[in-house]
Amino acid sequence: MSATTAPAAKGNGFSIGRLLLEGRAFFALIAIIAVFSFLSPNYFTVSNFLIMSSQVAIYGILSVGMLLVILNGGIDLSVGSILALCGVCAGAMMQGITLDWAGVILYPPVWAVVVLTIAIGALVGALNGVLIAFFKVPPFVATLGVMYVARGVALLMTNGLTYNNLRGQEALGNTGFNWLGFNRIGGVPISVIVLAVVAILAGLMLSRSSFGRWLYASGGNERAAELSGVPTRFVKITVYTISGALAAIAGLVLASQLTSAGPTAGTTYELTAIAAVVIGGAALTGGRGGVRGTMLGAFVIGFLSAGLVIIGVSSYWQTVFTGAVIVLAVLMNSIQYGKGGRKS
């Protein structure tokens, strides 16, 4: 997963300051791991890393989608709500869909639930994309509106209640929903494997496919990209659709981990995802950033808050620390990009 970040100037010389600046998310992660390992003997263990990683997975999957949107120069505030809506939809399908006119209750198999849920997420994401690309609604406003609508629909569907016990029943042939959240392959939680697959696919797409090039170009200068024959509207709709689909996957993972789906799940997750992307060095103005950085950003946030819990710091302080890290990251971004381009 290399070369996903914007290529830096060659021959600028090797300086420690520059190395620290460009690898800041990586060094931050190392520092976090070192400090917490020193403070608590329980931190630096394989089992703890796997637990922390499976928590990071939810944010990580969301932040890959957010990265694509931010590379396009947009923002997606609706991912937290799409996550909840899709979780609730999955829950409803697991509980059985009552068809009154036919007098039957349908219990779709788990694979169908997963496919349908991802399709719903992609559809809501595509709605964002169409609003932004064709109706010229600013991304912030369009996704803010969809954020409320999706949350509201999730609440309406459940009347504000939570679907519990999504394990399914052997007799109905729909067991296995908790596989995503609980099982492990070779000791690694499924959710972490899902995150790795998503990240690798996104990394390949960005660095090797023509779509990736279109995305970097239209995020860097949409007018120039359009005049060069890049289908900028298609790119826009696609990134919001992918972001919605990834939010649905995150919703499935979360619902599976909890074996329950609530309409208030994922509140403010969109902000964490944005933070991960920013800490990962992506520019909010678009065109700059990569999957590697975003993953590091997600792990920095996840490992930091988990570490603070382990050493027994109050959750209020966690909020303060996370905020400070975000501000610091943006500060570094402006140092890196503020000078970029005009140099030499």
Added chain:
Amino acid sequence: MTGGQIQGNPDAAEVVLAARNVAKSYGSVHALKGVNFDIHRGQVTTLFGENGAGKSTLMKILSGVIQPTTGDIVLDGRPVSFANANEARDRGISIIHQELSLAPNLSVRDNIFMGRELRGPLGVDFAEEERQVRALMEELEEEIDPLTPVEELRLGQQQIVEIARALSVDSRILIMDEPTSALSASEVEVLFKVIRDLTARGVSIVYISHHLEEALTITDHAVVLRDGTMTAYAPRDQIDLDWIVRNMVGENYDLGSPPDSDKRGVALSIRNLSVPDATGKDLVRGLSLDVKAGEIVCIYGLMGAGRTELLETCAGRLRATGGEIVLEGQEISHLSIAERIARGLALVPEDRQRDGLVQTMSVGQNLSLASIASFTRGLFTSSRAEKKLIDDSIRNVTVKTSGGAAPIGSLSGGNQQKVVIGKMLATKPRVIMLDEPSRGIDIGAKAEVFRLLAEGARQGLAVIYSTSEVSECLSIAHRIIVMHKGRISAEFDSTVTKEKIMAASGESVAA
């Protein structure tokens, strides 16, 4: 300093503000190369020059908007340096920019006092501000209510507000960059009357205009800039239109000659094309034009003549309301930009920063941007095929760069322009359109760009380029089309004179 103010002998008037050997560089682009410039007390000095000659740069330096790279600004005989425009304004130097800098949502009064509101005991003293604005408007003979929002005024009236704002600070030196471009004839007359009143009061005016005759009626001195150097200076009684034009465009200015190419078959045919602006007014009106393969056509015209709209409509960015665009026999008006590029029609846009380059990408990624499909193998791009394309492009259009991985911002303006041209040439077009390809690049780069185009035409490429510099019409073009208000007002072959072209464009030069 040559003594006091003597009417009728302009050269003897005191120099209030002067530029001494002022140079300004942006990276490797030299906008000004050691210019000397005097402003005399109570007189009008007009600055002539083509686009990109450095007029606006010089005026921005004199008014503190930007700082010179080298050289001095001398105010009242003492060298000064202004950190910003406010500092210059405090010393009595005001500038009226070519682009209006008004807040359209605010009233005339609020715009005129923006940033220096009059303080009263209860916050801003609106009544006093309004009184002063009314007095100013009376002086300017304009019936503009101080409380009208600026967006409700006509463009000409907005220009008047801009002038009133400069007058309201009691400027000693007033710089006007194309103040009449949006004014009606009667408004111009009022403005000239105001200018005469001001000079009589000892205010010095620096005036820039493309309207040569108009400028001659008001000016006391003429200074001509060309490519960042001052080429001529003379008081009013020693000059005429010919003198200005000759000095503006230069005599020995060689950008090549029309190449001998096989002109066969119409490559691009535009029939009866009309393009509206946002309000439905036609910017291009029923224009028809045929360009043959191997032919180079130059489109000359002033700002707002519709050149950019014509080319952008052909490229597919703008939609036409009527007419046909036929590329090698195929009607293409319904196709997307990408499909037109695939069929061999490419546009190099006018504003390379805004429309041409992706600043976050490298030189190589910019060069390959329009032809990604050509190095995509299945799902993925082939970095080897891309590298070959990039290396070929860098060689073909002779971009001076350390390599494809260099950031695009590290190149000079001329080389950036070559990247934009190289990007479109890499799509292997049949017809290439270039909107002001020479804008903001120096003579050397201009010549190289034109050499590239001539070479393309020799190989059967149809080339259309637009320009607002007459000297560029008389270089490689086989045919010169003059556009005026959305129509073709004249068509010449390559033997035409500069004066004839300028006359046909509506630029007021007696031919």
